[in-house]
Amino acid sequence: MSNMKVRFAPSPTGPFHIGGARSALFNWLLARKEEGSFVLRIEDTDLARSTRESEENIKASLKWLGMNWDEGVDVGGDNGPYRQTERLDLYKEVIERLLAEDKAYECFCTAEELDAVRQEQMDRGETPKYNGHCSHLTEEEKEKYRAEGRKSTIRLRVPLNKTYAFDDMVRGHVSFESNGVGDFVIVKSDGIPVYNFAVVMDDHMMKITHVIRAEEHLSNTPRQMAIYEALGWNIPIFGHISLILGKDYKKMSKRHGATSVEQYKQLGYLPEALVNFLALLGWAPEGEEEFFTQEELIQAFSMDRVAKNPAVFDIDKLNHINFHYMKQLSDEEIFHLCLPHLKEVGLVPDSMNQADIDWLTLLCTTFRDHISFGAQIKDHVGLFLGDTVFLEEGHEEELKSVLSEVTVPTVLKAFKNQLVAMEEVTPENVKAAIKAVMKETSLKGKFVFMPIRVALTGQMHGPDLNNIVTLLGKEACVHRLDTYANLIK
Ligand code: GLU
Numbered sequence: 001m002s003n004m005k006v007r008f009a010p011s012p013t014g015p016f017h018i019g020g021a022r023s024a025l026f027n028w029l030l031a032r033k034e035e036g037s038f039v040l041r042i043e044d045t046d047l048a049r050s051t052r053e054s055e056e057n058i059k060a061s062l063k064w065l066g067m068n069w070d071e072g073v074d075v076g077g078d079n080g081p082y083r084q085t086e087r088l089d090l091y092k093e094v095i096e097r098l099l100a101e102d103k104a105y106e107c108f109c110t111a112e113e114l115d116a117v118r119q120e121q122m123d124r125g126e127t128p129k130y131n132g133h134c135s136h137l138t139e140e141e142k143e144k145y146r147a148e149g150r151k152s153t154i155r156l157r158v159p160l161n162k163t164y165a166f167d168d169m170v171r172g173h174v175s176f177e178s179n180g181v182g183d184f185v186i187v188k189s190d191g192i193p194v195y196n197f198a199v200v201m202d203d204h205m206m207k208i209t210h211v212i213r214a215e216e217h218l219s220n221t222p223r224q225m226a227i228y229e230a231l232g233w234n235i236p237i238f239g240h241i242s243l244i245l246g247k248d249y250k251k252m253s254k255r256h257g258a259t260s261v262e263q264y265k266q267l268g269y270l271p272e273a274l275v276n277f278l279a280l281l282g283w284a285p286e287g288e289e290e291f292f293t294q295e296e297l298i299q300a301f302s303m304d305r306v307a308k309n310p311a312v313f314d315i316d317k318l319n320h321i322n323f324h325y326m327k328q329l330s331d332e333e334i335f336h337l338c339l340p341h342l343k344e345v346g347l348v349p350d351s352m353n354q355a356d357i358d359w360l361t362l363l364c365t366t367f368r369d370h371i372s373f374g375a376q377i378k379d380h381v382g383l384f385l386g387d388t389v390f391l392e393e394g395h396e397e398e399l400k401s402v403l404s405e406v407t408v409p410t411v412l413k414a415f416k417n418q419l420v421a422m423e424e425v426t427p428e429n430v431k432a433a434i435k436a437v438m439k440e441t442s443l444k445g446k447f448v449f450m451p452i453r454v455a456l457t458g459q460m461h462g463p464d465l466n467n468i469v470t471l472l473g474k475e476a477c478v479h480r481l482d483t484y485a486n487l488i489k
Contacts, residue, residue, distance in 0.1 A: 001035050001036070001037070002034050002035050002036045003036070003209065004030070004031065004034045004035075004036025004037075004209050004210060005031075005036055005037050005039065005206070005207055005208050005209050005210075006027040006028075006030055006031050006036060006037075006038055006039070006208065006209070006210050006211075006212060007027065007038070007039035007040070007041055007072075007203070007206065007208050007211070008020075008023060008024040008027050008028070008038070008039070008040055008041075008062075008069075009040075009041045009042075009043050009199065009202070009213075010024075010042065010043065010058050011042075011043045011044065011046060011049075011050065011195075012042055012043075012044055012050050012051060012052070012054035012055035012057075012058060013046060013049040013050055013051070013054060014049075014054055015054070015057070015259070015260035015262060015263075016054075016057055016058045016061045016260055016261045016262065017259055017260055017261075018244065018252075018259060018260065018261060018264070018274075018278065018313075019214060019243075019244050019252065020058070020214075021061065021062075021065060021261050021274075021278055022241070022244065022278045022281050022282065022311075023212065023213055023214055023241060024062060024065075024067055025065070025067065025275060025278050025279060026212050026239075026241060026279075026282075026283070026301075026303075026306065027210075027212050028067045029279065029297055029298055029301040030210065030212065030301065030303060031070075032298045033298050033299070033301050033302070036209070037070040037071055038067075038068075038069050038070050038071075039069060039070070039071045039072045039077070039079075039082070039206055039208065040059070040062070040069040040071075040072030040073055040075075040082065041072055041073070041082045041083075041084070041202060041206065042055055042058075042073050042082060042083045042084065043084050043195065043198065043199070044083055044084055044085050045084045045085065045192050045193060045194070045195065045198055046195075047085070047190075047192070050085075055073070055083075057262060059073070059074065061261040061262060061265070064261070064265060064271050065261065065271050065274060065275050066271060066272070066275060066294055071206075079205055079206040079207065084193075084198050084202065085192075087198075087201075087202070088191070088192070090201070090205065091193050091197075091198065091201055094201055094231065095154060095186075095187055095193070097231075098154075098156070098186075098230060098231070099154065101230075102157070103156065103157055103230040103231075104154050104155060104156050104157060104186060104230070105134060105135055105136075105137070105154070105155055105157065105183075106134065106137070106142060106152040106153070106154055106155075107130075107133075107134040107152060107153050107154070107155045107183075107185070108134055108137075108142070108145035108146075108150045108151075108152050109133055109134060110150065113133075114130075117130075117131050117133070127180060129180065129181065129182025130155065130182040130183045130184065132183060134155070135155075135157065135183060151189035152189060153185045153187060153188055153189050154185065154186050154187035155183040155184060155185055155186065156183060156184060156186045156197075156223075156226060156227060156230060157183055157230070158178055158181045158182060158183050158184065158223075158226050159178055159226075160178060160179055161178065161179060162177075162178035163175050163176070163177055163178070164176045164177075164178060164221070164222040164225045164226065166221070166225070166235065166238055167237075168218075168238050168239060168240055169210070169212070169237060169238065169239030169303045169304075169306070170239045170240055170241055170242070170303070170306050170307075170308055171218070171240055171308055172308075174218070174221070176219075176221070176222035178222065178226065181222055181223060181226065184196070184223055186227065195220075196220050196223045196224055196227065197227060199224060200224050200227040200228055200231075200233075203236055204228070204231070204233045208236050209236055209237065210236060210237045210238075210239065211236045211237070211238050211239070212238075212239040212240075212241065212303070213238075213239075213240060213241070214240070214241060214243070215240045215241060215242050215243055216243070217240060218240045221238060221240075239303055239306070241282055241306060242282055242307060242308060242309060242310045242311055243310045243311070244281055244282075244310070244311050244312075244313050245310045245311065245312050245313065246312070246313055247312060247313070247314060247315075249310075249312070252313050256313065256315075257315060261274070266340070266375075267373050267374065267375045268337050268338065268340075268341060268373045268374015268375050268376075268377075269318070269322050269373050269374075270322055270325045270326065270329075270337075272293065272294065272325050273318070273321045273322040273324070273325040273326075274318070274322075275294060275297070276290075276291060276292050276293075276297070276321050276325075277317065277318045277321050277322075279292065279297050279301070280317075281311040281313065282306055282307050282311040283301065283305055283306050283307070284305050284307060285300050285305070286300070286305070290321070291321065291324055319372035319373065320372070322372050322373050323371075323372045326368065326371075326372070326373075329368075331361055331364070331365045332361065334361075334364045334365060334368050335357070335360060335361045335364045335365075337364075337374040338360075338363075338364045338371075338374045338377040339360070340374070341374055341375045341377050341378050342360060342363070342364075342377060342378075342381070344378065345378050345381055345385065346385070347360070347363075347381060347384065347385070348360065359471065362467060362470065362471060363377075363381070363384070363471055364377065365467075366463045366464060366467040366468065366471065367380045367381075367463055369463070370463060383456075383457055383468070383472070384471060384472070387476065387479060387480075389455070389456070389457065389458040389480055389484075389487060390458050391458045391487060392458055392459045392460065395459075395460060398460065399454050399458065399459075399460060399487070400487070400488050402450050402451060402454045402460070403451060403454055403455065403484060403487060403488050404488055405447065405451065407441065407443055407447055407451075408451045410441055411437060411441055411443065411447065411448055411451050411452070412451060412452065412455055412481050412484060413481075414436075414437045414440050414441055415433065415434070415437050415448075415452055415481065416477075416478055416481045416482070418433035418436055418437060419433065419469075419474055419477055419478060419481075420474070420478065422474065425469065425470050425473060425474050425477075426470055427464070427466035427467050427469075427470050428466075430465070430466040430469045430470055431466045434448060434449070434452070434465070434466070449465060452465065452469075453465050453468070454487075455480055455481055455484035455487070456468065456469065456472060456477060456480050456481070458487070
């Protein structure tokens with residue numbers, strides 16, 4: 001075990017975004033690779049927006065993706081509690097110390113007063129920052145404000161003319177000037193520390209060595225450094241990973257499709273595929289390989305191959321990776337992956353018997369090479385929903401010409417007779433029946449397969465015809481063979 005300690009510190013304020021999952025993954029991979037430890041801390045100080053439901057969803061998603069944590073909520077550890085709202089007493093001591101050392105002060109300005117100052121500064125073309133109104137209040141002035149019923153926040157004294165510089169694991173050397181920062185609020189008037197303050201106290205108390213998080217927190221880092229400095233604590237090593245963009249190079253949002261881990265799970269993606277895909281969002285392996293098991297990722301991962309430029313979320317690549325992992329599933333696993341989606345289209349009876357399970361399993365395995373994720377099965381089951389055959393759009397003329405061949409009535413009749421006489425419709429029996437039709441009519445492959453496929457499905461191509469006939473069943477096939485002429489009218 002090394003002393004590397006990383007953490008994932010989500011705010012439980014909504015669905016667990018894939019960007020969050022990617023941050024968690026990079027931390028987790030680094031911890032596993034370096035044999036360090038991975039902490040899960042819940043940053044729930046935004047009382048209005050934080051929910052237990054969201055926390056549960058984050059934890060369930062992490063577990064589903066195979067990211068276990070060594071220390072943190074639910075599992076405990078030496079540095080708990082791991083939910084910020086349960087750490088308020090621990091924070092109090094630090095706040096009192098900063099006040100006692102005059103490194104922080106109480107501010108009684110109201111929101112309206114602050115707004116007015118901000119407006120004046122902007123009117124003068126300045127970048128707004130706190131004007132220091134309360135930075136040197138006497139005890140009497142403070143008492144007067146309290147007597148007026150004003151609530152106070154606590155602000156950190158940020159030194160002027162200082163450069164906050166650090167070497168970021170991803171972005172290299174980064175520096176910020178303190179003059180733009182201003183004395184900022186570290187504790188809100190309800191006594192709850194703001195994110196920038198709580199995160200520093202927790203990372204320090206939890207002995208975090210490396211902070212890997214989203215690029216959007218880069219601009220928070222100078223504030224956090226000012227806090228570390230005021231407290232005389234060492235800063236951890238930072239690594240800010242780039243944004244995830246949609247294919248149009250705009251920030252990934254709902255417009256681009258599913259954005260939460262849960263949505264991908266519900267769509268029938270596999271966790272190992274999502275992990276593989278997320279790892280490649282910003283990290284580049286040394287070789288050309290694109291498929292990595294979790295163990296291979298741990299071995300191959302390194303922060304120095306994490307890119308500075310934004311990662312582009314390419315759904316086609318995710319589908320390609322998912323397809324690869326789906327190939328490794330058993331028939332039964334494919335059935336379970338597709339089942340919720342087959343339920344949605346009404347193909348699953350309320351209580352399934354063995355025959356239903358066998359039928360649905362055959363359906364899923366027949367189409368398994370045609371789908372990249374579970375929900376895509378819905379695009380292929382139209383054939384089994386109702387009696388009417390529709391000619392595939394855009395191919396009507398081609399399909400009609402197949403059915404207009406002079407040999408077609410003979411072929412379809414012969415096949416119908418075979419079916420009627422068949423004791424049990426199985427892929428093997430259908431195969432034998434088609435062979436028999438070929439023999440009987442002296443026609444070769446295409447002239448037998450094609451009209452049967454088109455009459456039954458309205459499509460020129462598709463998966464194994466023996467399976468399709470079996471899935472449709474005797475009655476539906478006979479009906480379609482009897483009425484195929486309607487298709488060429
Ligand atoms: N709670 C913050 C977030 O969810 C964590 C930022 C950090 O890792 O410092 O964005």
